[in-house]
Amino acid sequence: xxxxxxxxxxxxxxxxxxxxxxxxxxxxxxxxxxxxxxxxxxxxxxxxxxxxxxxxxxxxxxxxxxxxxxxxxxxxxxxxxxxxxxxxxxxxxxxxxxxxxxxxxxxxxxxxxxxxxxxxxxxxxxxxxxxxxxxxxxxxxxxxxxxxxxxxxxxxxxxxxxxxxxxxxxxxxxxxxxxxxxxxxxxxxxxxxxxxxxxxxxxxxxxxxxxxxxxxxxxxxxxxxxxxxxxxxxxxxxxxxxxxxxxxxxxxxxxxxxxxxxxxxxxxxxxxxxxxxxxxxxxxxxxxxxxxxxxxxxxxxxxxxxxxxxxxxxxxxxxxxxxxxxxxxxxxxxxxxxxxxxxxxxxxxxxxxxxxxxxxxxxxxxxx
Amino acid sequence: xxxxxxxxxxxxxxxxxxxxxxxxxxxxxxxxxxxxxxxxxxxxxxxxxxxxxxxxxxxxxxxxxxxxxxxxxxxxxxxxxxxxxxxxxxxxxxxxxxxxxxxxxxxxxxxxxxxxxxxxxxxxxxxxxxxxxxxxxxxxxxxxxxxxxxxxxxxxxxxxxxxxxxxxxxxxxxxxxxxxxxxxxxxxxxxxxxxxxxxxxxxxxxxxxxxxxxxxxxxxxxxxxxxxxxxxxxxxxxxxxxxxxxxxxxxxxxxxxxxxxxxxxxxxxxxxxxxxxxxxxxxxxxxxxxxxxxxxxxxxxxxxxxxxxxxxxxxxxxxxxxxxxxxxxxxxxxxxxxxxxxxxxxxxxxxxxxxxxxxxxxxxxxxx
Numbered sequence: 001x002x003x004x005x006x007x008x009x010x011x012x013x014x015x016x017x018x019x020x021x022x023x024x025x026x027x028x029x030x031x032x033x034x035x036x037x038x039x040x041x042x043x044x045x046x047x048x049x050x051x052x053x054x055x056x057x058x059x060x061x062x063x064x065x066x067x068x069x070x071x072x073x074x075x076x077x078x079x080x081x082x083x084x085x086x087x088x089x090x091x092x093x094x095x096x097x098x099x100x101x102x103x104x105x106x107x108x109x110x111x112x113x114x115x116x117x118x119x120x121x122x123x124x125x126x127x128x129x130x131x132x133x134x135x136x137x138x139x140x141x142x143x144x145x146x147x148x149x150x151x152x153x154x155x156x157x158x159x160x161x162x163x164x165x166x167x168x169x170x171x172x173x174x175x176x177x178x179x180x181x182x183x184x185x186x187x188x189x190x191x192x193x194x195x196x197x198x199x200x201x202x203x204x205x206x207x208x209x210x211x212x213x214x215x216x217x218x219x220x221x222x223x224x225x226x227x228x229x230x231x232x233x234x235x236x237x238x239x240x241x242x243x244x245x246x247x248x249x250x251x252x253x254x255x256x257x258x259x260x261x262x263x264x265x266x267x268x269x270x271x272x273x274x275x276x277x278x279x280x281x282x283x284x285x286x287x288x289x290x291x292x293x294x295x296x297x298x299x300x301x302x303x304x305x306x307x308x309x310x311x312x313x314x315x316x317x318x319x320x321x322x323x324x325x326x327x328x329x330x331x332x333x334x335x336x337x338x339x340x341x342x343x344x345x346x347x348x349x350x351x352x353x354x355x356x357x358x359x360x361x362x363x364x365x366x367x368x
Numbered sequence: 369x370x371x372x373x374x375x376x377x378x379x380x381x382x383x384x385x386x387x388x389x390x391x392x393x394x395x396x397x398x399x400x401x402x403x404x405x406x407x408x409x410x411x412x413x414x415x416x417x418x419x420x421x422x423x424x425x426x427x428x429x430x431x432x433x434x435x436x437x438x439x440x441x442x443x444x445x446x447x448x449x450x451x452x453x454x455x456x457x458x459x460x461x462x463x464x465x466x467x468x469x470x471x472x473x474x475x476x477x478x479x480x481x482x483x484x485x486x487x488x489x490x491x492x493x494x495x496x497x498x499x500x501x502x503x504x505x506x507x508x509x510x511x512x513x514x515x516x517x518x519x520x521x522x523x524x525x526x527x528x529x530x531x532x533x534x535x536x537x538x539x540x541x542x543x544x545x546x547x548x549x550x551x552x553x554x555x556x557x558x559x560x561x562x563x564x565x566x567x568x569x570x571x572x573x574x575x576x577x578x579x580x581x582x583x584x585x586x587x588x589x590x591x592x593x594x595x596x597x598x599x600x601x602x603x604x605x606x607x608x609x610x611x612x613x614x615x616x617x618x619x620x621x622x623x624x625x626x627x628x629x630x631x632x633x634x635x636x637x638x639x640x641x642x643x644x645x646x647x648x649x650x651x652x653x654x655x656x657x658x659x660x661x662x663x664x665x666x667x668x669x670x671x672x673x674x675x676x677x678x679x680x681x682x683x684x685x686x687x688x689x690x691x692x693x694x695x696x697x698x699x700x701x702x703x704x705x706x707x708x709x710x711x712x713x714x715x716x717x718x719x720x721x722x723x724x725x726x727x728x729x730x731x732x733x734x735x736x
Contacts, residue, residue: 231621253453
C-alpha cells in the first residue's frame, strides 16, 4: 500500500470482475455476453468511421446517440445520459446523489459491484434478503428503504437489478412502481438484462420514468446488443437527474466518437437485436428443461443466464464448486460465487445452441 | 435542481469544455487538437477490428497497450495505467489519494479542470500565482505545497501542467524533480503537451518517475497522436500508485477494445507521430514570429498552441475579446478566457500551415 492512499480506502476491497480469458477457443459463459455478434449496421458504422473525426474531440454528451435512444424509447433526449458502460452510470449515481455516510439499500443477493462502489464513496450499504425463491416483497422493501426499523434512517438511493442477477427473476412493473411511489429517495432500476424479457409479458418501466421524478433506469449495450467490448450504457430518467450527472460528475468527454457511432447503429437496428433476444429465450427454455431433467433446481429466468442449484455431493460439499472446476478444465467457463447462499449454484450464461449442448454434455456425468 | 442532488455539490459549478462545433468547415483552433490525423497504423487497426471482439468484455487493464507504452518509455507495464482520456486519470488521482477536506495545490493559472474536480471531491484547492512571464519559482512552490505559511497545512496532491497551459511554457526537469524531492505528497505532472517539446532540449521526467515514488506523469493520445476523439490517456508512476488506481477506483472496464487497439497502434508508430510534432514545431516558430510582428506579446511555447497578448483597444477594453468574436464570425475558432489575467490574450492552437496563414490574414487588419 502506498503512503498516498486516502484514509477512507484503506480497508476497501476493489471489485473483481469475471475472468476474461484471451483464448478464443474457450466457451465463455461466465459474464453474460450475448452469444451473437453486434448488428451488421454496427459493423458498417465501424467501417465508415472517418479518421478525421478521431482527431477532434467527440460530442461531449453523445447527442446523436441520445436522440436515437429517445426515439427507440419514446422519451426525450434530455431523459437520456450516455455512459462508458453501465458501470459508469452506477458510479455517477453515487457521486451525484449521495453524500458520505448516506444509507444506500439494495437486495441480497444483488450485483456485487453496488457495495464496492458504495464503499468507495464512503456510503453505508445495506441489503434486504430476498426470499428463498429470490422473490421481493415490495412492502417489506419499502419499509426497509424508508428506514422504518428502529435506529434506521431513510436510504438516499435504492438499487434493484431487474431482471435480477444472479437469479434471473423479473420483478414486475407494479412491484417496482409501488416502491418508487412510496420511496422518498432515488430508485435505480438496473435493467442491464431487460432486453431478454419475454415480450409476451408486456413488461416496461418507461411509463414509470415519465410519471415519477425519482426513478432512473440503467440500460446497457453490453448484453442485449452484443457490444460488451465497446463499453456503452445509458440512463433514462427525469431531465433534472440527467442534467446533474451530465453537467457535474461525468467526465467531460466520457464516451468516444467510435463508440457513439456503433452504439447508435446497434440501437437503431432493433430488428436484428430482437432476433438475437428471441434466440436466447428459445435456448433459455431448452436449457431450463435439460438442467432440470439432470436434477438441478433451476430458477425461472428472464435474462440471458440461468442460475442452477446442483445437488450437493455425498459428503455434503458443493458439487457446484467441483463442476465449475471440471467445466473450466474442459474449456467451458461459467460463474461460481463462493458465498453461503450461492455455494451450491452455477450461473451459466446462455450461449449458442452448440455451446449450450456442450455444457449439458459435460455436466451430465457430473450429475449422475 | 433535483431534490436528490447531494449536499456537497449544491454550490459546485461543472467544468465547461471548449466549444466542439459539428460543422466540418470551421477552422478549429480552440481545443489543441493535432492538425494531422492519427497514424495510418491506427487506421489499419480500425479496419482490422474483429466484430467478435466487440461481443466480449475488453481486457480490463488494456494489457497490450500498457506493454506497448512500457516499451516506448523504457518502464514496466506495472508503471502504466490506461485511462478513458487524461481527464479520467486526474479524477482517479483525487478519488484515490485525497480525502474530503484535504488540501490540493497547483499554479495560477492552470488547467481549469483541476479546481472543478477538486470541488467535486470536497477538496480544498489552492493555487500559487506564476510570475508575469508564467515562470515558476520551485522553492516558492515547494514552500507553498508543504504548507509553510502560518495557518496552512501540507498539500496531499500537487498538480503542475508542464508544458504549461495556457502559456505553453516548459518547466525544466530540474525544477520539477526538485519539487518532487522536497514534497511529502503526490506530485502529478500533467504532460498532455510534452510530445511537442523541442527534442533538442533533451527534456524527460522518466528518470524522475523511476527514482521517486511520489511522481505521477499524465500522458494523452489526444494531442500528440491526433486521437482526441478516441478518449485515451495514461499515467506513468510507481507500481503502488498504479495498482491502487487500477484495483480500487477506476471503472472495471474503463477503456474499450477498439480504443485499446487504436491507441496501441498509434503509440507504436513513433515515427509518424514525431513527424507531426516536428511540423507543429515548425509552424510554432513561424506563428510566433508573425504574431510578434503584428504587435502581439507571444509567450515562448513548447506546446501545440500559442498564448498571444493583444494590445488593448484605444478605450482600454480587450482587443482579444473583439478579435475572438471577429475570428469566430469568419469561421475560425480560437480560445478566449474571460479572466483578469487572460482578458487580453488569445490561445491559438497551431493548425496546418494553411490554417495558420488564415489566422494571420484575419488578425492583421484587427491589429492595425
